Amino acid sequence: MFSAAEANAQESLGGFALNQFDPSPAGDDFFSVPSAHTDGHLVPRAYFMYDHAFDPLVAGDGAIVSHQGFLRANGSITFFKRLLIGVDVPVAIVQSGDDPQVGTVTIASPDSVEMGDVRLDIRGSLYGQYRDPVQVGLGARFYFATAGEDSLAGEGKPRVQPQAAISGRVGEEHAFLYTASFGWMARGPENPHTLTFGAGVGGTFFDDIFQVQAELFGNHLVGDDPPISTPNISVVAPTRTSLELLGGAKLRVLGGLTFGVAAGPGLTDGIGTPTARVLGMIGWAPIPERDRSGEDDDADGITNGVDACPTVKGVENDDPKRNGCAPPDRDEDKIPDALDACPSIKGRPNADETRNGCPADYDRDGVADAEDACPNQRGVASSDPKRHGCPGEVDTDLDGIADRSDACPNVKGSRSDDPSKNGCPAPDGDKDGIADVDDACPSERGFPNPDKAHHGCPKEVRVTSGEIVILRQVRFKFGQSALDQTVDPVSDDLLTEVRDVIQEHPEIETIEVQGHADDMGTADFNKTLSQQRAEAVRRWLTTRGIDPKRLVAKGYGSTVPVASNTTDEGRQRNRRVQFVIIKKK
Template sequence: MAATCMLALASLTAGASAQDAPVSPGLALNRFNPAPAGDRMFGVQSPYVAGDLTPHASLLFDYGRDPLVLKQADGTRIGAIVSDQLFLHLNAGFAFGQKVMVNVAFPVALMQAGESPSGGGMSFTSPSSAAIGDLRFGARVSLIGTYWDPFQLAIGGYVWLPTGDASEGSFVGEGARALPQVIAGGRVKERFVWSFDLGPDLRRAVIYGGPDGVAQGTTLRTGAGVGILLGEERNFQIGPEITAGFVLDNDNDTPLKRATNLEAMLDARYRFLENFEAGVGVGTGLSAGIGTPQVRVVGMISYTPQMKKPEPPKPKDTDEDGIIDDQDACKEVKGVTNADPAKNGCPPDSDNDGIMDAQDACPQVPGVGSDNPAKNGCPPDADDDGIIDAEDACPQVKGVAHPDKAKNGCPSDKDEDGVIDAEDACVDIKGLKTSDPATNGCPGDTDGDTIRDDKDACPNEKGKADPDPTKNGCPVAVRVTETEVIILQQVQFDTAKATIKKVSDPLLDEVAGVLKEHPEIKKLEVQGHTDNKGSAFLNKRLSQSRADSVKKALVSRGIEADRLVTQGYGPDKPIGDNTTEEGRQQNRRVQFVIVEKVPKGSVTAPTSAAPAPATPAPAKPGDTAPATPAPATPAPAKIPVPAKAPAPAKAAPAPAKAPAPAKAAPAPAKAAPAPAKAPTPPKK
């Protein structure tokens, strides 16, 4: 659809003359009708009244391209009667009581141009100079809603006074006319504004271009617009608006497309310095009616005080007791809040116990009467222990306060072992209830080593008495962790052999005893390790033989053979520096690594664990090491290294002196102390 206005010459024959069909004077061509200052759209009225005794003003520029073009009936362009129009609209308004708005607008054509075309025996004069338009007065009255409401309704309109030039070729004046309107709109969730107006534009009926030209006159005009509010302060608005006009005085059956004005525009505006706005709009014509431009551009700057959202009125509170009259059952007397509407705001019996607050020692808690003013109105306390019966777990027996509701008001049990202090032989230490008053409430002996748990540094492992509290009740040379059975002495072997020396029998006895006490250790790997001196192959074979010897020794002490697997690692897993004697001594060792565990005390069918690596047969001279590496084992617990390594053991050494055992891995509540000084490992 063409975006220009057309004056078809189909009926203007070559024989016609200008005298037969004179051009009608007094045509106000511009169809852009600016909304009053302070409204939300450029060309559509808003229904609200912005303020009370509040002024608004704006300067608005409006440019239209090709609002009136002469064309042949087949659409061939002859020339633009009006090719350009630039108007300045001076707009001012005044708001009264947020109900009535009056405004005035004065249009000035700053620039007009055209090509003065002729055709079909007719010639048209184009404007060529600035001119004053018709002065417009307007008013509207708000009927429903205010500036902030989602739906608002108003009536209003405009009248034009004939102040403009209405002569032929001026295109700015048309004489007196009026436009009454119904206006609707609103503001939705602080995110959108919308406006709509509708009314008849009452103007003189003329036919522009002679009897068979284009009918002009009373026109039904309407417009609608939507604005999206952006920014934290909602100070930026963008959105479309559309305006339309349909000529009703169509006495010569002008085709609808030339008797209709339809424009669409996208506009944006920004509020700054709180009370000022600037905006711009760009649009296009969507019909071929007279005055519809191909392109329209609008620019505006205005002064329009920002509307502040009113604070809701404070509810009335006659007696100033903080309870509004609508909810106060005693409006003239100060009172307090009450869940019962019949008592809310009245002088209080806050706890509804029948004792007025002025005499109630516990006004917020229902209670009972008492001759003692300090207890009057307070809840009962039968045992008089200071804890009310409703919260006293032992209301008939004097007790003490306790955070546990089940113990509050009951006799004291400091250590919370279930034995009250009056009967507890160990008041400050958790213990067990027994029939013996001397031991009632005292700790037990979990491991059965006759050393009481609270004095036993290793309460879960049988041990011996020791004056050192960190060793009391602990095994002498063995500790059990989650991953390893740690020995604090090393198994001694004959030099370069797998023969265990007699000096290590007590150590192996203790290891066997520990394994019997820990049936949850289902599979234990006995590991043999050497330093890096000599042949790696021979070292590995020696370490395997020594591991096998240790297994055999444990089996002979009653340990099931299927609980033990052996592996000789030779020098492959050092824990010390092989470049020093001290490090090499650390590396010559036997370790017991836990491979599989089951919950202690449970009975579990044997599970198919990964088979233990086969014990290699003694190698013959020239044999090579096996191609398949030994399976990975858990990282061993590190045994502390003595500050200075002792001299290596001789071929038949005296038994190594067992170090004072460190505290074994205790029950979870106690931290495991570091092991004592490591013994001298055997010489390879």
């Protein structure tokens, strides 16, 4: 790979840009192979990139350059969707090697931070734009002599590279991408010219949010002159063609914030071709919006391209400024003014055209329009459907009885032939606040319930002719032994209701508090346990106001089951307390 003359003990190589990776302008689809499109007008795009090459220049068993890493700042801006101008500023921040010896000459490896050659990009779009299947562009790259002449980070001499590219995109939300380019790197007489080329394919997903890609790029040194030489050393590679493969991915978020990574091997032994290359970048490249004029976002049958309100379902209109927009709705009740009988007052739909869009109580008399016989006139409530909501007699308590005939005008009541009771509340025998006429349990103090069958009934205690029935079971706490029983506080509310029922029924003279058990224990144990529980309940009631003479405790063990003892559910039902009425007055 090298030829060396006798003499000097140490030589430094330079005057050639060793890095064969030349990144695309900001906004292009691929990392190294340029695209043909120039989308947008005055749209800025930029990125920072770090690319690292491994062993790009090797001599025998040693590497002249074993690591070369560039940090780049790259930016571009487009004009009139036809012209792109960009700049790339490279700085070699990592350079190292083995200082190998070739013959009697030691080659000094670069080991410092060095500026590369700044590049200016100019590209014009001849045909097609970003989302078109075929795009054609021509351009040129101009390299300025910002690197040192003895550097391998750049050539330190101006050069120019005309280029042509063809690229395209097939698909919208998920799309296939391709690009291909070729160019000619024209140098001065010190270095050979180069033919450059590249191609890439990829796919984007979810409206360009995620992209995967593969690209092949390289160049060929024209002629036989060595690109790197000194009076004592000439670099001659096995091949004059450099070729690399990169595979990578990009992620775009927040409308343009772009992250990218790529890696790949060198495929030839050309000068500057590494054994492997890795890179990473972060940048800003707004995603050009796809043409959605033929779609219908609001599903109103009017395509976005002619819909003046593309995100709000509307109707056709001869006025282009209103086409696809919702009809005027001044009161914002979602009923167009043209159909709204009350266009300035928020209302609700109504099959009656004269009431459509009007409030539920248009005259605000407290009587809903659906029940108001005079919806446009403020009136009063009436039991007569033909007069309900119409002007007339006042009924303060809205019980359907005019105040002039109501013996209790401020309290809702019921009709009575007795003028002194007409309009007054109906009798409430159990004094639970629920009139007997509405009380499903008129002789038992109860509670309100939306279910008419239980309205006015106790929650968990009912009285029948022979028993005070509880709707859930009493629970007990174990004492120091299995037979030492006390009532668990969780049952206090249940037994409180039992106590109140007993007090409300003085005609019940004697109640047997029965304790029952399942058959899990011995007969004697179950008999004793049930007796203890019955006595615990009796003791709870007598300490809270019930005359002990009215209560008798008796345990029946497992002799009176109400369900099978062969199942857990049956045994649970058999473990119970009952209040059986023994004697009434």
